[in-house]
Amino acid sequence: MADVKLTKVVKRYGDVETIHGIDLDIKDGEFVVFVGPSGCGKSTLLRMVAGLEEITEGELHIDNECVTSVAASRRGVAMVFQSYALYPHMTVRENMGFGLKMAKTDKDEIKRRVDESAKILQLEPLLDRKPKALSGGQRQRVAIGRTIVRNPKVFLFDEPLSNLDAELRVKMRVEIAKLHSQLKNTMIYVTHDQVEAMTMADKIVVLRGGNIEQVGSPIELYLNPVNEFVAGFIGSPRMNFFECDVISQTSSSLRLRLPCSTEVELDADVSASPGMSKVKLGIRPEHLQEDHQGKVKIGVDVDVVEHLGGATYIYARYAGDNELIVQAGGLSPVRRGHHCDISFDLDQCHLFDCNGLSLRAAQPIPLQTEVSVQELVLG
Amino acid sequence: MNANTSVNSSDTLTVSSGRPSEPQRPPRKRYVFLMSAPALLGLFMFLVLPFLMALGMSFTDQRLLSPNATEWVGLRNYDRLLNISWLVQEPVSDAAGNLKQTADGELVYPRLRSVLRNDPEYKDFKEYTHWSFDNKRVVLLAKDPSFIQSIINTLLFVILVVPIQCGTALGLALLINQKLRGIFLFRTVFFSPVVTSIVVVSIVWSFLYHKDLGLFNHYLSAMSFGLIGPVDWLGDPDWAMPSIVLMSAWQAAGVQMLIFLAGLQGISGDLYEAAELDGAGPWGKFVNVTLPGLKNTTIFVVISTTIQAFGLFTQVDVMTRGGPQGSTSTVMYHAVTKGFREQDIAYGSAISVIFFLAILAIALLQKRFFDKREDA
Numbered sequence: 001m002a003d004v005k006l007t008k009v010v011k012r013y014g015d016v017e018t019i020h021g022i023d024l025d026i027k028d029g030e031f032v033v034f035v036g037p038s039g040c041g042k043s044t045l046l047r048m049v050a051g052l053e054e055i056t057e058g059e060l061h062i063d064n065e066c067v068t069s070v071a072a073s074r075r076g077v078a079m080v081f082q083s084y085a086l087y088p089h090m091t092v093r094e095n096m097g098f099g100l101k102m103a104k105t106d107k108d109e110i111k112r113r114v115d116e117s118a119k120i121l122q123l124e125p126l127l128d129r130k131p132k133a134l135s136g137g138q139r140q141r142v143a144i145g146r147t148i149v150r151n152p153k154v155f156l157f158d159e160p161l162s163n164l165d166a167e168l169r170v171k172m173r174v175e176i177a178k179l180h181s182q183l184k185n186t187m188i189y190v191t192h193d194q195v196e197a198m199t200m201a202d203k204i205v206v207l208r209g210g211n212i213e214q215v216g217s218p219i220e221l222y223l224n225p226v227n228e229f230v231a232g233f234i235g236s237p238r239m240n241f242f243e244c245d246v247i248s249q250t251s252s253s254l255r256l257r258l259p260c261s262t263e264v265e266l267d268a269d270v271s272a273s274p275g276m277s278k279v280k281l282g283i284r285p286e287h288l289q290e291d292h293q294g295k296v297k298i299g300v301d302v303d304v305v306e307h308l309g310g311a312t313y314i315y316a317r318y319a320g321d322n323e324l325i326v327q328a329g330g331l332s333p334v335r336r337g338h339h340c341d342i343s344f345d346l347d348q349c350h351l352f353d354c355n356g357l358s359l360r361a362a363q364p365i366p367l368q369t370e371v372s373v374q375e376l377v378l379g
Numbered sequence: 380m381n382a383n384t385s386v387n388s389s390d391t392l393t394v395s396s397g398r399p400s401e402p403q404r405p406p407r408k409r410y411v412f413l414m415s416a417p418a419l420l421g422l423f424m425f426l427v428l429p430f431l432m433a434l435g436m437s438f439t440d441q442r443l444l445s446p447n448a449t450e451w452v453g454l455r456n457y458d459r460l461l462n463i464s465w466l467v468q469e470p471v472s473d474a475a476g477n478l479k480q481t482a483d484g485e486l487v488y489p490r491l492r493s494v495l496r497n498d499p500e501y502k503d504f505k506e507y508t509h510w511s512f513d514n515k516r517v518v519l520l521a522k523d524p525s526f527i528q529s530i531i532n533t534l535l536f537v538i539l540v541v542p543i544q545c546g547t548a549l550g551l552a553l554l555i556n557q558k559l560r561g562i563f564l565f566r567t568v569f570f571s572p573v574v575t576s577i578v579v580v581s582i583v584w585s586f587l588y589h590k591d592l593g594l595f596n597h598y599l600s601a602m603s604f605g606l607i608g609p610v611d612w613l614g615d616p617d618w619a620m621p622s623i624v625l626m627s628a629w630q631a632a633g634v635q636m637l638i639f640l641a642g643l644q645g646i647s648g649d650l651y652e653a654a655e656l657d658g659a660g661p662w663g664k665f666v667n668v669t670l671p672g673l674k675n676t677t678i679f680v681v682i683s684t685t686i687q688a689f690g691l692f693t694q695v696d697v698m699t700r701g702g703p704q705g706s707t708s709t710v711m712y713h714a715v716t717k718g719f720r721e722q723d724i725a726y727g728s729a730i731s732v733i734f735f736l737a738i739l740a741i742a743l744l745q746k747r748f749f750d751k752r753e754d755a
Contacts, residue, residue, distance in 0.1 A: 052652050073658035085649035089671035098667070099657035150657075 002063045002076070002153035002186045003028050004049065009058035011044055011210075018044055019210045021058065026188065026203070031180050034190045035197040036207035036233070043158055045207070046190045050079050050156050063153050073102075078147035079156040082163060084139045086131040092118075092142050093127040099150045117148040120182070137168045144179070157189040161196065173199060194234055198222070206230050223363045228356035231282050237313060237325045239282045239350070246276050254279065254351070254359075259319035260298050266346050268359045279359065282350035285313070285327040290334060294343030300324060302338045307331060316342075430735065437729035443722035456729035459522045464504055466494070468516040478514070488516045495520075526730065528705045529713040535620055536627075536709065537688040544628040544684055545677070548635030553669075555636070556643045566640075573633035581697035584626045588612035588698075613699050616706035623694050623707060631687065635680045642676030643669070678749045682742055689738050710734050 004026040011019035019041045026032050034042040047053040049060060051072030060068050067075045078099070086095050094101075096117065097110040118124050121141045131139055140160060147155055157176070161169045177200050180187055191197055197204050198218045206213040206221065206229075214221060214230045225231035231239050244256040247263065251271040256279065257263050270276070288294075300316035312332035318324045326342055334340055351359040437456050441449045470486040471479045479487040495501040507524040509516055521527045555566050572580060587594045589612075596609040612622040646668065654664045670677075692711040695701060701708035701716070708716075710730065718727020 050656065052655065072656050077656070079653070079656050081649045081653060083647060083649045085647065085653035087650065087653075087667065087671070089674070090667075098654075098659075102658040102663055 003061070004154055004186060004188070005059075005061040006045075006049075007059040007061070009045070009048060009060065010056050011041070011048060011053065012056040017210065019048070022210075022212055024205060024212065024215065026186060028186055029184045031177075031187045031189065031200060031202045032205060033197040033201035033203070034188065034205050034207060035192065035194055036213075038192055039209075040207040041210040042190045042192075042205075042207050046079075046156055046158055046188060049154070049188060050077055051075050052079075073099075076153035077156055078150045078152035078154075079158060080140075080143045080147055080160045082159040084131070084143040084163075086139060086142055086146075088131055091128050091130055092123060092134070092145075095131065095142060096123075096146045096149045099146065113149050113151070114145075117145045120148060120179070121145045136164050137172060140164065140172060141175075144176070148179075148183070153186065155183075155185055155187040157187065159191055160189075161191070162193075169196075176200065195236060198234070204234075206233060217365070219365055223365060224358070225350065226358050228280060228282065228352040228358075231350055231352070231358075235284055237285045237327065239284050240288070240324045241280050241282050241352075242318070242322050242324075243278055244281050246279055249274070249276065256281065258296075258298065259322055261319075262296065262298065264296055264346060266349060266351060267361070268351050269361050270359055273353055273359070276353060278354060280352040280354075280356075282352060283344055283348065285325040287348040288324070288326040288342050288344050290314070290326060290328050290332060290340060290342055292341060292343050294345045296346060297341050297343045299339060300326075300342050302334055302336055302340060305332070305334055305336055316340075318342075430732075433728035433731050436725050437732050439725050441725040443719070443724050445722075452725075456726050457733070459503070459726065460526055460729055460733060462504075462522045463507075463527070464501065464520045466501070466518050466520065468494070468518065470514055470516070486511075486514065486516075491518060525705055525708060526710075526713055529708045529710045532620060532705075532707060533689060533691065533709045533711075536624060536691050537685060539621065539624040540628050540688045541681060541684050543624065544632050544688075545635060545680055547628055547632040548680065549639050549673075551632060551636040552639035552643055556640055569636055570633040572630045575630075577630060577693045578697055580626070580630050581694050585613065585698050588622055588626075590614060614703055616704050619699055619703060619707045623691075623698060626698075627688075627691070627694055631684075635684060638680055639673065639676060642673045646672035678746075682745050685745065686738055686742060689734070689741075 004024075006022050006024040009019060009022045010017065022045065034045060036042050044053055048055050049062075051067070051070065055068050058068075059066055062075055062077070087098065090098065093114055096114045100110045100113065114127070115124075118127055121144060123138075123141055123145050126134060126138060126142070131142065134142065140163075143160070160176075161172050164172060173196060176189075180200075189196075189200060201218055203215060204218055204221055205215050208229055214226045216224075218234075221230060221234045225234060228241065232241070242259050244258055247255040247257055249255070249268075249270050252267060252269065253265055254268045254270060254276075255263065255265045258281070298318055300314075300318045302314055302316045304315040306313040306315075310330070312328045312330070312334070314326040314328060314332065314334055316324050316326065324342075328334070349360075353359055438451055438453060439449050440452045440455070468488045468491075470488055473479055481487060491506055495504055501520065503522050504520040505522070505524050507519045507521045507527050509518040511517075551569050555562055555569060586592070590596065590609050593612070595612065599607045600609065610618060612618050650668045650672070651664055654668050659667060690711050691709045692715065695707050695709055695712045696715075699707045701712050711734070714727045714730035714734065717730065718724045
């Protein structure tokens with residue numbers, strides 16, 4: 001049982017406040033990903049949980065015990081660093097056993113536990129090597145192995161995959177997800193890569209400027225982003241936004257004029273914000289179709305076409321200088337310089353007011369996604 | 380250089396600028412030679428040539444000012460320098476076979492000078508030291524006892540100063556590696572003895588060490604309520620060398636401090652954080668992160684400090700002139716005394732050559748020692 005609970009956690013460096021009172025509950029065994037652009041405070045927050053950064057205000061509970069001012073080594077956490085932070089003069093075995101050695105654990109016990117976690121990560125043939133004789137992926141595994149040996153209540157990962165090449169990153173991503181389903185410990189994972197967040201997390205925490213923007217399962221964040229920032233951050237390629245004029249509004253619907261002068265009517269929860277003149281319409285690239293099946297049609301000028309084989313990304317301009325990305329299935333016949341019609345359904349549109357807050361009612365989350373994305377990833 | 384040539388060659392391939400690509404290599408070689416020529420010339424003129432001259436001179440009887448022509452003398456200078464012998468003396472006994480004793484009850488031995496003079500085998504030998512052993516007296520002889528004394532003094536200096544100086548440097552580096560306000564001031568202060576002339580430092584410290592007026596004796600006597608001291612720091616054969624060691628370490632540690640500081644800043648902060656999470660305390664982090672991270676720096680610092688320490692001269696020349704009783708004479712001091720003050724430049728050259736070979740050997744040994752530890 002290792003819940004992690006942050007209560008009004010604040011970080012200040014002198015007069016500069018970087019984390020502005022964060023409340024967060026992480027349940028035992030959950031895989032939580034902190035995600036956000038650089039400088040959003042995600043690493044600082046993780047380091048505060050680890051005990052490497054002091055918590056200026058607020059409280060941190062791990063396993064129902066207040067550890068706000070407990071030393072890092074006695075919080076029952078273990079961390080994987082971006083740089084791996086392996087001790088260069090020690091062998092893999094010594095690296096993995098170092099924490100236990102510092103805790104004055106019995107030698108046989110250290111050996112047993114190192115062997116055990118080496119087995120989990122298939123590190124057995126590497127145990128007598130030094131870090132410099134290992135590849136990037138192997139070092140990463142050793143760094144993870146080192147945390148497993150200590151059998152912590154909470155695993156912390158600070159952008160562990162960003163030093164690896166693309167192929168290895170995908171492989172390690174799956175390995176870490178597997179590891180979580182095997183060990184079932186609470187894990188907190190920091191990344192700036194929303195794909196990593198979407199594929200691994202039980203729960204994603206989107207941060208911006210030291211504040212939590214939204215907490216939820218990957219599908220929840222994808223379907224029902226609470227604001228324009230989360231909508232733009234989650235999903236790849238990113239969501240398209242256009243500014244639209246409001247022609248008229250009732251309490252539950254809006255009549256808008258799109259940039260190309262087409263008028264549309266959408267359901268929207270606008271009872272709280274009467275008298276709007278402009279709103280932002282958001283539509284994901286994968287919800288734009290080039291086959292005219294959607295209800296609303298718009299004309300675009302194609303700038304660049306990227307063929308990825310399974311999908312085609314069309315970068316286009318719409319009604320002047322509104323940039324737009326369309327994700328078409330398969331190999332699209334559209335070419336650069338073409339003018340073509342794109343269609344979409346209003347049900348799949350997101351609507352944000354001038355403060356960036358969502359104006360549409362939350363969509364129901366499909367049942368199977370509650371099973372967690374990991375199992376979809378792992379098959 | 381490499382980047383340049385590759386860019387140029389791709390230019391000629393793709394753009395066909397008409398520039399001939401053939402004569403790329405010869406000018407480069409010529410430039411390499413041309414550019415390094417001043418340094419090579421300096422190295423040759425002030426290092427290689429003097430050494431070769433010293434080597435040549437060490438086989439002659441050249442003197443600085445002498446009416447006599449220089450002659451080859453073979454290995455005579457080296458013989459004088461390195462020849463060591465010993466003799467064992469029986470105590471003198473009277474006609475009845477009883478051992479003669481002095482009024483203090485000490486045994487009497489034959490007069491050493493007459494023994495050495497009468498035996499051609501011991502020609503030119505002088506006593507270096509002696510000790511008694513089972514009623515017999517063992518006398519260690521050398522042709523130049525003060526050279527032997529100088530070697531021992533120099534070794535003593537090195538053995539004392541290297542750990543003290545390197546330890547001080549590491550300690551200071553750890554202190555000034557902290558992120559504190561005004562740390563730059565401390566760095567400057569700790570480094571300032573290095574940029575002060577060693578002659579000035581030696582003179583100032585001579586005052587500090589003064590038996591009656593010196594600050595050290597005042598502090599010692601004040602702190603011990605008059606129980607300790609006054610110590611004649613530079614006048615007592617037992618204290619003179621340690622005093623010079625202390626001063627030298629203080630003066631020179633700033634350089635090693637900067638090198639250690641650079642080494643410390645090269646250690647990744649993540650390692651300290653990982654060690655912190657692993658439960659290592661300050662000592663644990665020092666032993667398991669700092670020291671291993673400073674290994675190469677330490678090798679360099681120890682070897683360079685050792686070599687520097689072997690060259691001890693100025694402090695001795697200014698503070699003690701080799702005394703008292705030869706207790707601070709060093710190899711370098713001896714070489715300068717013999718070669719210039721006594722004008723026996725050939726003998727001074729021989730000392731320099733031996734000194735060079737000794738330092739070379741020690742540096743190589745140290746390197747091998749550290750290399751072996753790396754493999755282990």
